[in-house]
Amino acid sequence: MKAYAVNHPIGDIVRSLLPAPWAAIANGALAVAVIAGLVTVSAIFLIWLERKVCAHFQARLGPTRVGPFGLLQPIADAIKLLMKENLRPRGVDNLAYFMAPLLPITGSFLVLAVMPFDHNLQVVDLQAGVVYVVAVSGLGILGILIGGWGSNNKYSLLGSMRSGAQLFSYELSMVLCLLLIVMASGSASLREIVLSQQGTVADWWIFKLPVAGFLAFFLFMISSTAELNRGPLDLSEAESELTGGFHTEYTGISFSMFFLAEFVNMFASAGLGATFFLGGFLAPQFGIGPVDYALAAVPGVIWFFLKTYFLIFLYMWFRWTFPRLRIDHLLSLEWKFLLPVSMANLLLAATLVTFKLIIP
Amino acid sequence: MATEQGYALPPGFSLRETRADGSQEYFLNMGPQHPSTHGVLKLVVRLDGETVIEVVPHLGFIHRAIEKMGENETFVQYIHLTDRMDYLSSHINNLCVCLAIEKAMGIGVPERGEYIRVMVSELQRIQSHLLWWGAFGMDLGAVSAFLYGFKEREKITALFEELCGARLTMNFFRPGGSNADVPENFLARVKEILEELKFSLDEFEVLLTKNPIIRERTLGVGALSRERAINYGCSGPVGRASGIDFDVRKHDPYSVYDRFQFDVPLGKNGDCYDRYMVRMQEMRESIRILAQAMAGFPEGQYRSKEKASYKVPAGSYYANVETARGLYATYMVSDNSFKPYRIKSRSPNFSNLSAINEMSRGGKIADLVAILSTLDLIIPDIDR
Secondary structure, three states, X not given: XXXXXXXXXXXXXXXXXXXXXXXXXXXXXXXHHHHHHHHHHHHHHHHHHHHHHHHHHOOOOOOOOOOHHHOOHHXXXXXXXXXXXXXXXXXXXXXXHHHOOHHHHHHHHHHHHOOOOEOOEOOOOOOOHHHHHHHHHHHHHHHHHHHHHHOOOHXXXXXXXXXXXXXXXXXXXXXXXXXXXXXXXOOOOHHHHHHOOOOOHHHXXXXXXXXHHHHHHHHHHHHHHHHOOOOOOOOOOOXXXXXXXXXXXXXXXXXXXXXXXXXXXXXXXXXXXXXXXXXXXXXXXXXXXXXXXXXXXXXXXXXXXXXXXXXXXXXXXXXXXXXXXXXXXXXXXXXXXXXXXXXXXXXXXXXXXXXXXXXX | OOHHHOOOOOOOOOOOOOOOOOOOOEEEEEOOOOOOOOOOOEEEEEEEOOEEEEEEEEOOOOOOOHHHHHOXXXXXXXXXXXXXXXXXXXXXHHHHHHHHHHHHHOOOOOHHHHHHHHHHHHHHHHHHHHHHHHHHHHHOOOHHHHHHHHHHHHHHHHHHHHHHOOOOOOOOEEOOEEOOOOOOOHHHHHHHHHHHHHHHHHHHHHHHHOOHHHHHHHOOOOOOOHHHHHHHOOOHHHHHHOOOOOOHHHHOOOOOHHHOOOOOOOOOOXXXXXXXXXXXXXXXXXXXXXXXHHHOOOOOOOEOOOOOOOOEOOEEEEEEEEEOXXXXXXXXXXXOEOOOOEXXXXXXXXXXXXXXXXXXXXXXXXXXXXXXHHHOOOHHHHHO
């Protein structure tokens, strides 16, 4: 396995300038600033992208007026949302109502902390990175549940109860899919998982594990769509049934926090998909000398974003094509189909790994 | 339930006692401002969790006393008021009033006028069904379908705009024909629209009809038996989906509908899927009628000689038509004057809506939305 530098040059410069404890603090602050910037910029870009993609799926043009290609439209939207009065409806639970919007965004923020963007571009590389990712992404569910409960609105309550049932169930098959990759790569660190996919495109986990890899990717995409509360599995929002679902009562900045979290979550989830199945920041290699050389010359962070945005496009494609499932169909899909299939898939992968049919 | 939290039940409503497991039924107001009621309809839904126990529609939010207003307008002036009832079938509503006046005064319609009436009515039916198709997709969460439906509908709406200057409230038909002849390129444009429509309908079938999620959500949902449908007075696609073989165009032909070959699509189970399929097939049947009408479109006058005044002789007159939603009828009583003594409209939506409680009982909230969508309600037509 090729060795890569773990530290980013900027971190090394900070370390050489400051004494150790101060350097750690300064580097931490830098990392937070970078992730915060990434969250904001990618959310704004994703909102624009979603509007454009959806518009073109629907034979429209989407935003064109504000800025070139309507690129500044999300900023105009954000200003509008921030200027709005943050209403507090009668009878809400103050703490729950105002705390809930902060939780989902925190969750996705924390997931990005372990995301390997490039060889040496990662805030922290945890040994149990996968466990951490699964744990902190649960914060989003909590936010939706608390927000729906605290809003004192029956539509919100219905939406949050739906999402409770939905997200907890779909978490299972998603975790099983991630577990499969952990088992195959022999590590729970996200960086190690990426590095275990070195080689050609055929060494990415989606292709390297015969059948099981692709099936796991497929199941991951379905269950993460449910986790993201995006159509066709956006039951907790379900605007045609529950008007707005869990965020019916939210306006202004509180609503925009939920909105932002939805897009950052999508980015984080697609990033996980790219990391686990599509070789993360590794450049695709085809075993053809000059082509490989050219592809490898492109920085890893660009490959990471390309793969992530490809998966994001898939999420958008789902959303603007399929109609919404009903809650009981959704749950039977998970418990009667996805969960048994992902368990069988796990068994299959375990067999492959045990009998050394793949090289971890 | 504490009133200070805004939970007070409206007078006359009561909930059952809390059950042994601590759960309780509750009321949910769907509407008058709700995305899937498509207008100002209010449904008070009694729920047990997500399961619907009872649905009580509350009407009258958009009551404008159109029938009473009609008593203060002349007979011809009343035509435009019917635009405001079922605004997606406004041409067909107008036609019904014209038919009643023609019956009363013995006015004939020239051949070309009749063909214009049939063609415009069928185009209106397709246009209405296209909007329904889009809205159905949106109600079930396929938002893109809404735009696809509207894209096709827009072509017909543009044609109507050229025809009569209006896109929604047409006011085009007059006793004895219509208020203007069709534009020169009318036939060519209809032909072009139909060619494109056939292609789009095939696409629509792929997008929604064959979609497994749509099938799961509509098959067996909101079933209405034939007997109950008759009892509720359901007509149009809702009635035909339940197996009632009744179409005014076929069984009490008006205008020149008896000259055209077309089938009346029927459903078996009366569920959402049947209602969906009946409408999809009706669009193809309308295309058939239009093709025949185009082939035999005659030259000549579009309207018989206009009368100096439309003074309807004393008596009562009745005419019925098949709108995109079912049986629409006008019953007018005249006391030998220029204004009707009394006008009564029979609108299909009111009767169709009345079946909603029976259809949605025991289903989920999502089923209620699917049922509302396949009933294809136009609220101003219910309240009038």
